[in-house]
Amino acid sequence: MTFTKIAASAAAAIALLAAPVMAQDKPVVGLVMKSLANEFFQNMMEGAEAHAAQRGDYELRAVGMQNETDFESQINAVENFITQGVDAIVIAPADSKAMVRPIKKAIAAGITVVNFDVALDADAKAQQGLELAFVGPDNRGGAKMAGDALAEALGAGGKVVIIEGNPSADNATQRRLGFEDAVAEHSLDLLDSRTAHWETEEANQVFSTMLTAHPDLQGVMAANDSMAIGVVKALENAGRSDIIVVGFDAIPAVLPMIEDGRMLASVDQFGQQMAANAIDLALEVVAGGPELEGWVTTPIELVTK
Amino acid sequence: MASPTTATPKLAALRSLINNAGIGLALLFLIVIFSFSSEYFLTANNITNILTQITINLILAVGMTFVILIGGIDLSVGSVMAFAAVVAGKAITLPGFGDTELILLACVAGLGVGMICGLLNGVISAYWGLPSFIITLGMLNIARGAGLQVSNAETIYAFPLAFEEFGSMLIGGVPVVFIVALVMTLIAWFVLNRTVFGRLLYGIGNNEEAVRLAGHPVFWYKVIAFSISGLAAGFAAIIYMARLNIASPIAGIGFELNAIAAVIIGGTSLAGGRGSVIGTLLGAFIIGVLANGLILMGLSDFLRQMITGVVIIVAVILDHYRAKYSAS
Structure with a gap:
């Protein structure tokens, strides 16, 4: 009960914060990350923030998790973004099955969703009748x-x-x-x-x-x-x-x-650019570009001496 | 339950000997089984490995024993270890100092951070009489967050060579870090069994009110017990860094549970007032030997986890009967 209350008030607070942003009519991108305790995602987050500052033509709202498997708060984050009516959600799912349903809900609400870093489970997608491209490394x-x-x-x-x-x-x-x-x-x-x-x-x-x-x-x-x-x-x-x-x-x-x-x-895997690239792709779709399809692979490189 | 604090030291020593003999036999049993099932188990190298592997858990568990003896619990030690390591890691990589100064600075920083966290746990839970379970659960989050904040979630590396060498130094096949942990265990044993302070900690675990009425400052004794646990986490952080040459803010997740398991397997009662640090030493050995031996046997990770869980439960059931017999 208390938790729902806290979540509700947090959502309300975020919505209030978001209000003036909407007024500027820039597209809003919600970025849902995994654990920021992981250096890899921390870098990715910093890369996305730098990217937002550099492009300057969209508003970034980033949310991270407490740990790698905390999909409960990822679901809440997606639902909060739906409530706020963001234009796009760019998400690295903490669980490739559990996140299918909330993402489907977001798409039904008219939000452009880009799935990056970890692919959603193919069977779970088929079962829920969800078609969504994956942007990420192999x-x-x-x-x-x-x-x-x-x-x-x-x-x-x-x-x-x-x-x-x-x-x-x-x-x-x-x-x-x-x-x-x-x-x-x-x-x-x-x-x-x-x-x-x-x-x-x-x-x-x-x-x-x-x-x-x-x-x-x-x-x-x-x-x-x-x-x-x-x-x-x-x-x-x-x-x-x-x-x-x-x-x-x-x-x-x-x-x-x-x-x-x-x-x-x-x-x-160039983690720093991974979220930024996914955001670019999402904004193209928001601006009326074609829907993404299949697997958009991002670069990987072997590092040796 | 009623193990009176007024028992003569000889009787108490005898009882603790009998208790520990049981755990010792269990350990021996495991060692025999693994010796037969893997040709590598009793090799010098593997023994060195086991000693290295139990060092950090032993240090945390010895500190934890003080807290559990007064009827408390410290869930924060894994996170406090990571926080202390990160602060010490920042200190040891400061530019413009000599190696000796850096190492000293890192030790002071790591131990200081550990002790302050423990002190806060003790002061808050003892002053307001709150369950240490909740207070240290809070500290678990505070310290983890603080470690991530200070390090910006990055692994800190590149430490002075002398520090790395200390972490992997052997004396006659025995890791120096393990000797350090063993010395700490013996000091803890002395404090708990041969000082008034130690006996009063048992007293607090048995009957806090009686100790208070006798005019002892129970508040401060509790604060010191928690501070010792925090200090042990600081020590563990320094050993962690010396062994692995990194300081990671995500180190030590779940270490508190292993430390608690070592204490409980070692026969210390979760209700407080009964147990010994020698039992904790044996408990840490049981956990370490089990982890090592099961891998050598080629058992899968999942089965290994299940067996460790079974051993913890069996230990507590045995402890239940032991408590019954020593009471009658």
Whole structure:
């Protein structure tokens, strides 16, 4: 009860704030992000804010979540944007199934919706009769690029392990599948695959133990760089410089590691521009451009020395 | 429940020995099972790994023991650890200082932040007599938010070499960071068992009113217990940074639950007044050995999580009977 009240008053407050903006007749874009506790989304948010200031012909309203799986507040955010009557909603869904219904509601209310970063679940979309394009990077393809780089360094038969992200997250699944594609294509020997929930300390612990179980290990694929840092540290402690590590995201902390060879490669998704690009696409549709269709892929790049 | 504070130290020591013997046997049991199921389990390298892996949880759990003994709980330690790490990380990457100064500065900053958070937990919950569950839940959010705010959600890295070396240094195969944690455990044991302050903490857990009527400043004892837990989180932050060479604002999510589990598996009663820090040490070992051994056995992540949960519940059921027998 109290929560509904708080949500209602928050919505009212936002609506009041939004009122003068509407009067200026600039299109309003609601940006719904995932966890701003994640460096990646923090960067993305900053990129979007810089973009809004630079273009100056639209009003940006950005909302972030407390954590990666907080889809409850994403649903509230979408509903608040519907109430405010924004022109476009640009959303990185926290859950690829749970967000389908609220997004359908927004479209029914005449709002242009662009789904970026994480694709909505195809089955859930079909079930709800929703057709919506996806703007985002190919996580699976990116992970395969990293895996390919590792495979080329090791040669066929190389013994590798995967450190996975959160088991229920779509991008974690895509990256794992991408690594597995590389394993299959280059006939690598996959010894073990475990989650460390995107986190450095856990990756450090889990990987140290995997290394004990598989001392003949030759390569590691980590689904994000935070976990790759934990792996690199475990290798240093074990005195092993013969094992090759690849990561994902290309965060600043790993760039020195790639430079001095402690890591072979990471994958840059240009997160900073990702939200900005999605907003550009949304504004084109708002201005009367054609609807987006299928999968609009955004650039990814393998970062090596 | 009635474990009287007036019991002679010898009797109390005997009782704690018997209690800990049970947990020790459980640990031994796990070690035997894993030794048979994985050829790597008892190797020198793996033992070093396990000691490294339990260090942070042990430090947090030792601090947590003080709070649980007075009948409280501290849910904020994981977040406070991250906040302390981020502040210490900012300090240690300041330009224009020598390595020694930077390391000292980082330690002071990290421990200071930890202790202040703990102090606030204690003062607020003790002054207004509020449940520490709620106050430290609030602090969990405050510290997490503060850590993200200070670091702008970015991972801080590039620390002085000497600091990194400390984090991975071994003496005879034993990680120095673990030795630090062990020394802290022994100091905590001494404080709890051989000082009036320590005995009174047990007293507060058993019968707060009696301790108050005896003229002791219960308020301050509670504040100190929470401050110790915060300080331990600060220590854990420094160890985290030295081990991993980064300070991440999203470190330590859920660490409070592992610390509480170590304390409870170690036989300390959630109701307060009964338990020991040696039990906590064994509890931390059980959790660490379990995590390590199950991976070596090749068990899937999900099964591993389930088994850890089962062990916690079994430990509490055993504790229930132990409490019954020691009361009769």
